[in-house]
Each structure stands twice: as C-alpha cells, then as structure tokens.
Amino acid sequence: MKHTISLFLTLAAFWLLNSGHYSVLVLSLGLVSIALVLIISHKMDVVDQESQPIYLSTKILGYYLWLIKEIIKANITVVKHIWVGEKSISPTLKKIKISQQTDMGKVIYANSITLTPGTVAIDLVDNEITVHALLSKDIESLEVGEMDRRVTLLER
C-alpha cells in the first residue's frame, strides 16, 4: 500500500511540475492518467520494493552528498589527465569483489562506479564486478572499499 501511495505522489508531482496549468479540466485529466498508470503498473506487478525503494530515502541523501564530492574530485583528475595527454594515463581492467547482498545495493554500487569519471563498471556477475579504470590508482581506491562500505550501509 505504501508503495502505491509513493508512486501516486511521485506521478502527481511529475504531472503538476510538468504541466503548470491548474484548471479543473487539466487537473482531472492528470488524475485520470495517474489512475490509469497505477492500474497498469499493478497489473504488471511492478509496484514493490524494487521500483519504489522508500526504505532508502532517509539514508540516500547523505550518500549522494558524499558521491557528489567524489564525482567532483574524480572530474578534476580526469580533466587534468585529458590536458596532460595520453602518456600520463594507466588504463586498467580488473575484477573486484563487492560486499552487497541485495540487487538494489549492487546496482547502486555499479551505478556509482560508472557515474564517477575515470571508472566504468563493465560486468556484474554474482559478487564480482569488472571495472575498467583510467588510472590504476582509481582501482586501488575502489579496492580499499570506502564506496563499497557506504553502499552496504544503505542496505540495512
């Protein structure tokens, strides 16, 4: 039930912010569309923990702030290496272990790795993730596991 309410609120906010018209006709059209989407997604059986991860919403903000900081740092490094030239980079491909148990945790971790410039998650099999990095020290810092630890904390 709480997932349905969360989906309803998200869709309502999406409609209101995108339309910008608040006449009765447009609002009722919005309500009908939202009801239709809710019915269809219930029939598809996709309204659950996976599509509406409400349990994350309290902890995810702190993680995002930390991730933004990491992204800015990684951006500066990559831009520096772009301008210095290709002699300074050391591309590395490596499999690293991850400690997340849930699918959601694994996806958040892999997405964070790809979102950070300089590292791309290529493949995710069971609890191993294949990462390509622009610099070998990026791989080392992933292996130290600061990001891994923070994502695992989100799961609880």
Add this chain to the structure above:
Amino acid sequence: MDIIITICSGFLLLVGSFLCISGGIGLLRFPDFYTRMHAVGVTDTLGAGMILVGLMMLSTDFLVFAKLVMVLLFTLLIGPTTSHVLAKAAFHNGVRPKDSNNLEQSKEKENTSSIL
C-alpha cells in the same frame, strides 16, 4: 543580490562549458574505446551538472527550476546506465583495452580456473 547571482551562474556556465570541451578533447586524444568513455564521463556528470545548476540560478519561475532539476536527475540516472550498456556490449563483442596488463592476467586466471 541580482548581480551576485548573475556572476555565480555565469561562472558555473563557463566552468561547465570548459568541462564539456575538455570531454570532447579527451574523446579525440585518448587511445582506445574505454579510455575515451572515461573522457565522456566528464561531459556527462560535472559538465552537464554545472551548466544546469547555472541555469537553475537564472530561472525566476519555479516550474522552470523544477524542470531543470528533473533534467539533472534523469541525466545522472541515464548517463551511467548507457555507458555501462555500451561498455558491456563492447566487452562481450571482443573489444579489448589497449596495453592493459591486468587483462592478460585475468584471462590466464580464467583459463586455469576453467582447466581446474
């Protein structure tokens, strides 16, 4: 107050544009597929992000602001997903990174483990 906002957003737009150009230059300069993808990552994240935040500062209308926030959120969700799909497709179709020692090691490991 107005002038401070204008200067801040101008600064963000300028830095964002610089990052986007850097990403483009990296795309041309880097040697192989995967390293080029890292260069595009700069344009994807901080380049687009700073330009959008700069535009958010200039927007007077709340709706415009909200739409820019949505664009930013969707960029940050879609960017990594598409890069991952691209990298995975390339990897599984046999595009190997240039001069990467670790790959050979991991390949050997795979071979030995499959023999074992």
